[in-house]
């Protein structure tokens with residue numbers, strides 16, 4: 076029905092495994108023709124493992140006339156350079172979160188994309204997954220009335236995690252940007268834009284390297300930015316949401332998103348996953364877990380790999396590819412990515428200055444059509460959720 080979109084992946088690290096697998100074998104709209112990386116060995120390894128035809132340098136990908144879309148899976152601190160280069164070369168770009176590490180950089184990228192008439196899509200695309208789309212449907216169909224308030228919480232030991240995920244030691248590596256962005260993405264996809272922010276924050280501790288991962292000889296490091304943020308967000312829809320991101324605690328992750336409405340309460344599962352359960356709570360009745368109304372529930376229907384717990388990552392790329400062909404806006408678009416970053420940066424700024432910050436960006440995200448599923452026969456058969464990405 077639609078011509079496939081010829082696509083290349085830049086950044087062949089850990090998360091590229093699930094992206095490459097899904098882009099190559101799950102989404103029929105994508106033709107994954109090439110992989111590239113700053114050093115070539117990781118790209119060669121992914122090309123061998125997943126059967127990708129071409130291994131290219133970043134410059135070769137930018138110059139390749141047949142490549143329309145570049146999927147940027149480099150660390151956050153490399154996003155600005157890679158995205159800018161690809162946009163200036165005339166490519167549509169999908170990027171892992173966050174759009175950039177500063178709002179100024181992100182605004183410049185959005186401007187370049189606008190000027191050149193190119194698509195720029197931004198993770199998290201878990202907001203297109205079964206859990207968050209089901210929660211969105213519950214809100215849109217008035218199951219809890221008007222949302223008056225909410226709570227969003229996540230915690231981790233981000234310094235310890237940066238021993239293994241070394242990119243977390245750079246800009247964009249603090250917990251609010253690296254993980255909190257899933258919570259902000261979920262909240263804004265459910266409630267719309269944030270109009271005002273007040274926050275308190277604390278930095279990460281100086282981290283003494285542990286006897287792990289050959290880091291013992293390294294100098295101590297401190298993850299830049301506020302690693303703990305406690306904020307109050309006022310949404311344009313009127314909801315007041317308390318947000319707590321704590322990266323200075325232990326890896327006993329407690330994640331919670333609870334939305335309180337005039338007629339009911341909705342609990343949303345882990346927004347870093349595609350299948351977070353959605354629980355509806357009414358007065359004086361047992362809580363009820365809602366059946367998913369949408370596909371992309373993270374259930375793997377392809378040959379198993381060790382990376383399948385990352386679920387349906389790449390669904391935002393496929394949805395953007397259909398948007399490119401149809402000439403309509405994509406759901407996880409540049410305005411959504413910019414707004415998520417503005418909210419995160421606004422929390423940091425409010426904590427640093429003691430003032431209220433008002434994000435200026437705005438966006439709209441249409442829900443996906445319900446009733447399409449990713450699998451049937453208990454997850455053994457593949458069903459056609461891709462149809463929900465077309466319009």
Ligand SMILES: NC(=O)c1ccc[n+]([C@@H]2O[C@H](COP(=O)([O-])OP(=O)(O)OC[C@H]3O[C@@H](n4cnc5c(N)ncnc54)[C@H](O)[C@@H]3O)[C@@H](O)[C@H]2O)c1
Pocket residue numbers: 085086087088089090091111112113114117133148149150151153156157171172173240242253
């Ligand atoms: N690790 C996770 O669990 C996870 C999950 C979801 C999203 N992400 C996001 O995905 C991105 C990548 O994460 P990862 O875990 O795969 O990191 P990684 O460090 O394993 O891989 C990043 C790769 O990008 C390459 N690279 C760095 N700068 C480059 C540049 N300028 N040009 C070309 N290649 C470059 C590196 O050589 C490396 O191979 C990050 O934005 C991260 O936030 C990670």
